[in-house]
Amino acid sequence: MFATLSDRLADTFKNLRGKGRLSEADIDATAREIRIALLEADVALPVVKDFVAAVKQRAREEDVSGALNPAQQVIKIVHDELVTILGGETRRMRFAKQGPTVVMLAGLQGAGKTTLAAKMALWLKEQGRSPLLVACDLQRPNAVNQLQVNGERAGVKVFAPEPGNGVGDPVAVARASVEEAKRTLHDVVIVDTAGRLGVDAELMQQAADIRDAVSPDEVLFVVDAMIGQDAVGTAQAFLDGVGYDGVVLTKLDGDARGGAALSIRQVTGRPVMFASAGEKLSDFDVFHPDRMASRILD
Numbered sequence: 001m002f003a004t005l006s007d008r009l010a011d012t013f014k015n016l017r018g019k020g021r022l023s024e025a026d027i028d029a030t031a032r033e034i035r036i037a038l039l040e041a042d043v044a045l046p047v048v049k050d051f052v053a054a055v056k057q058r059a060r061e062e063d064v065s066g067a068l069n070p071a072q073q074v075i076k077i078v079h080d081e082l083v084t085i086l087g088g089e090t091r092r093m094r095f096a097k098q099g100p101t102v103v104m105l106a107g108l109q110g111a112g113k114t115t116l117a118a119k120m121a122l123w124l125k126e127q128g129r130s131p132l133l134v135a136c137d138l139q140r141p142n143a144v145n146q147l148q149v150n151g152e153r154a155g156v157k158v159f160a161p162e163p164g165n166g167v168g169d170p171v172a173v174a175r176a177s178v179e180e181a182k183r184t185l186h187d188v189v190i191v192d193t194a195g196r197l198g199v200d201a202e203l204m205q206q207a208a209d210i211r212d213a214v215s216p217d218e219v220l221f222v223v224d225a226m227i228g229q230d231a232v233g234t235a236q237a238f239l240d241g242v243g244y245d246g247v248v249l250t251k252l253d254g255d256a257r258g259g260a261a262l263s264i265r266q267v268t269g270r271p272v273m274f275a276s277a278g279e280k281l282s283d284f285d286v287f288h289p290d291r292m293a294s295r296i297l298d
């Protein structure tokens with residue numbers, strides 16, 4: 001995902017490596033190159049501006065020009081600032097102190113919610129928890145079936161509307177699923193909601209109604225990192241329309257430029273909590289800002 005950005009930054013740092021001392025002009029030139037690299041990677045402009053300003057300020061404060069190994073020090077500053085825009089600390093999932101933890105997934109159609117629900121369920125199962133997958137995407141004809149297939153692959157039970165019993169009403173299904181989880185002693189409920197191809201008011205209202213019905217411990221916005229700049233606008237629309245606690249980035253295995261991943265935390269103020277990088281159920285992990293920064297600078 002970050003191949004181009006990584007290459008660009010590597011070239012920038014290579015130019016610094018030969019230098020024993022850095023002039024003010026060297027620092028300015030480096031800042032300019034970092035700016036271009038980030039813009040080419042589709043990072044949102046305000047994020048790029050803040051990032052470059054922070055790097056320059058620290059380079060001055062830490063007197064990089066006189067450092068023993070200035071290139072190394074600049075790389076460290078860029079690393080630290082990448083960690084910062086990616087959210088700093090790893091944000092781990094919150095579990096309810098009592099009763100089942102409710103996790104609700106929201107996002108556009110095709111973002112990877114249904115796949116992700118199963119991945120997360122497997123991940124939870126491997127930690128000794130007992131998740132219940134809930135099919136509240138009653139919009140897309142095949143979504144319930146897809147969740148059932150994925151649930152089976154993950155070895156996780158799926159709660160889906162019985163024909164004639166609340167079919168078409170995702171709010172009722174969500175509410176019933178929490179009762180079912182209590183009765184059957186499942187400790188995490190993962191609610192997969194409907195998405196549309198674009199943001200629309202009805203979709204937002206439905207997600208907000210589900211949220212109000214089940215008071216999730218975590219509402220997660222799932223976004224396809226390959227949609228580039230659009231991801232940021234969509235993230236903002238869901239923040240205004242539904243609200244969420246954290247972000248899940250999917251399709252990090254793609255060859256898009258990665259700017260969305262770098263922008264979303266700063267723009268929304270919500271941490272990226274999980275990342276998915278492939279279609280297999282095991283292609284899922286907690287998002288670690290420091291590891292991602294190191295990968296970009298590798």
Ligand code: GDP
Nearest residue numbers: 109110111112113114115250251276277278279
């Ligand atoms: P939903 O509409 O949000 O529920 O999205 P789906 O879960 O149906 O996913 C849409 C498509 O993206 C499917 O073909 C998935 O296999 C694929 N997909 C989901 N996550 C990833 C990922 O991390 N990487 C790749 N390459 N494909 C993914």
